[in-house]
Amino acid sequence: MARPFHVGVTASHRFLDPSMHGLDFLRELIGHWVSGLDITRLGSLAACVGAAPAAWRFLRTAWHETYGWVRQFFISSVTIPGHDPLNRHVTNWVVTNVIQFRSIRSFTARTQVQAGAATDRAALLKKTRRDIQYLPHFESTWFWHEGNLFLIRRPLDGFKASMANSAYDGVGGEELTIGCLGRSTEPIKRLIQTCQEYADKQAQYFVLIYSRYRMSWQPKSRKPIRRLETVHFDDKLKQELLADIRKYLDPNTKRLYNLRSMPYRRGYLFYGPPGTGKSSLSTALAGEFGLDLYEVKIPSVATDQDLEQMFQEVPPQCIVLLEDIDAIWTKRESTNHERHGEAITNCTLSGLLNVLDGVGSPEGRIVIMTTNKLSRLDSALVRPGRVDMKILLGNISRKSAEQMFLRMFAPDVDYLALPSSKKDTVKIGESQHVQMDHERLLRLASEFSTQIPEDTFTPSQLQGFFQLHLDNPTEAALSISAWVERQLSGLSSDDEIEIVGNGHAR
Known part of the structure; x- marks a missing residue:
């Protein structure tokens, strides 16, 4: 009698057999696998896993100690505070010339807010899809420049705090520390000079407008340079204004002011009906002479102390635009005009005069004041020395x-x-x-x-x-x-x- 033929069935074969897919099979498979393990090796593996966090803390501490020692003796550094214009120049250069050529995998995405949209209620109600802005993260980055190894560190805590400002464009909002391998800071100074030259080339087609936000000046917008031909008023008066500003900005003029102990300041008053181009002319002049524009809306300034602080932080060579200067009233006048719903400010005339030409007022800037109501301005405000030229911007000819x-x-x-x-x-x-x-x-x-x-x-x-x-x-x-x-x-x-x-x- 023939003996039956048996085929050996292994665990792998039974795994492929649909009839064996049950709990009994799984228990048998796991038991077979565990029985084949060496308990000694399993204990060693568990010990290694338990020791890994301690080893990682040790290596991290050793790295920080080593890096701190190297930084102290072999790395020179320069720190640039956040929101400083120089900070923005360096960050722009690094993002353009270093970061964009590397594989960045960490970004912050947010809705792109157009200039003025935050105050335009109609724009906020529109059901239109807005652009998305992607801001690259980099906490630290190494790069070579002119044969020197540089390290730039940017704490992300400052980046996250800056993101709370809707006007922040992802550049220059956090403290930067530039390190260079070596004991001399000269390579860092040359790098900063390169960043400034790059910023100058980029800015020759734009005007950077600053406004006050949370007790500091921050870039509000970057506008293409507006040609003076687009602002329409008397051509002769326009040429006189250009000649006067050009002469004031001449280095020889500054030297003459200093030799004669005269305060190096220049003030202009643009007046006329609304819609005649007073603010547009100020922006066009900033573009014409390559200056930044610092915008001060007088009705929004709370106190004389705030106004003084704003002027103290303005750089020496720029244009300061004081809009709606007629909003400054005495207390008696304020009471009368509040009933008519007109914009007023808590700043006083004496506070304004002090920042314009007081003992501690800064020099070198151009101050442009605008008003729709020339007759309401105090004579002390518009006297020569505070207002050197008055420009009427009237209706069109x-x-x-x-x-x-x-x-x-x-x-x-x-x-x-x-x-x-x-x-x-x-x-x-x-x-x-x-x-x-x-x-x-x-x-x-x-x-x-x-x-x-x-x-x-x-x-x-x-x-x-x-x-x-x-x-x-x-x-x-x-x-x-x-x-x-x-x-x-x-x-x-x-x-x-x-x-x-x-x-x-x-």
Whole structure:
């Protein structure tokens, strides 16, 4: 009789057999695996795992001790405080020239907030998707520069604190420590000089505007340089203003001031109706002369002490813009005007005069004050020495309206600066396939300006009109007459809307 044929079934075969997938099989498999372990080896493995944290603490402590010893004897360093302009220059250079070429795996993501959006309630209510801003993390980074090894440390605690400010753009908000292998700080100074030169090249096309936030000056926005041709007022007065500022910024002028023991300061007053370009002119001047703009809104300053602190922290060569200077009143006047809902401030006239030319007031800066109500300013505030030149920015003239028309319909090139031989080649209104030569554009500009009454409309009102006809100069020239009639008759609210919509052009 033949003996039955048996096939040996191992644990691996039974694992593949669906009929064996049960608890009994799992217990058998685990028991078989445990029975094969050496208890001595298992104990050794557990001991190693238990000792790992202690070994890691020891290695970490040894590393910090070794690094501290090396840093003390072999590394020189320079520390730059947070929110200092130099801090921003160095961080920008490192992010651009070092960080972006490495594999960064840690970012902070947040919604991109446009300038002014925080105060624009209508913008916050819009159901539109906003851009996302990714800010790279780096607590420390090593790099070589000009044959020297550098280490830059940036504590992330300061980075997280800066993120609470909606105006913070991820650059220059935390303390930086620059270390260099060696006992001399000269390589670090050369690196900082390189960062400053890089910042100067980047800033030649932009104006950096600073505002006060949590008791310190911080960058509010970076705007493209605005040409002075875009601010329309008397050409002769404009040239006189440029010549005066240019002379003041001349190093020889500063030397003469010092030799004659004169305070090296310069003050200007821009006055006129709202919407005539007072703030725009200040921004254009900052771009023209390569200066930063420090913005002070007088109604938002709480006390004289706050105003003094703000001026003490302003760098020597910049433009300080004091907006709505007429908000400073005496106590008696404040009581009267509060009832009318007008903006006032707790700052006093004496406090303002003290920061402008008091004994301890800083020198070297340009102060520009703006007001819509010249008659309300105290004579002590506008005397020579505090206000060296008064600039009236009034309603637009026909000549300025013609210049604005030419500028509006040649947006992609510096049309007014082109030679006559090349102006004929410029295409106007290409989006509507309308090609216009230079002569026809001049005729339209002339026809347009004849419809504008002298000294009646502000530049911001006229700019609001152009926004409706940016693609078609012919349509703009044909529509201006009806627009002027509506404005003069007072039957339309366009005037009010345009002033609000262009409130930046004060």
